Amino acid sequence: MPHKSLIRKFFQSYWRLSRSLSLDVRACVRDAQGKIGLVRSSNDGSWQMPGGIVETGETSAEALARILEQIAGIEILGEPRLVAIYTRPEGADYDQRALFLVPSWRRAREPNMVKMYDGAAPAAHALTFFDLDGLPHDVDKAVPQRLAEIDQSRALSEVW
Secondary structure: OHHHHHHHHHHHHHHHHHOOOOEEEEEEEEOOOOOEEEEEOOOOOOEEOOEEEOOOOOOHHHHHHHHHHHHHOEEEOOOOEEEEEEEOOOOOOOOEEEEEEEOOEEEOOOOOEEOOOOOOOOEEOOOEEEOOOOOOOOEOOHHHHHHHHHHHOOOOOOEO
16 A cells, blocks of 8 residues: 555656646726626636636735726726635636735726627627626526625635
8 A cells, every 4th residue: 555655656756746736806986886898708608706817926916906907997006805615616727716805996998899609799898886686687597696605704605
């Protein structure tokens, strides 16, 4: 048995050194009425919290600021608050996802125009605000869970 343990340790060390982990950041952005800001996913068309991948050399806060400015025209005021870090669900294109609460922000400019998932002509990929009890039917299934975690100030799941 010591032989299998040694082989396992060798391969674990090799995998850690040979591949880098990817971190995805997401933002919980609420308006003055407490509505949640969501964007359409370019992957499957579902409504999701805005976010994306942290680039090499960026901190998670820098990535969050860059992404919110790029896709929603939002400038973060103050410090975003880390809610939790999650592992990826099976088949996801990232390794870990960090969720931040953005308590204060302002609209710096109009959002970019991008092609929506449903194949329609390019449309504003704007941050759209929804009542918490009126989320769209095609909202990503993780969104209601993450909102519950924010309201309860604790992670209810380790997987996004």
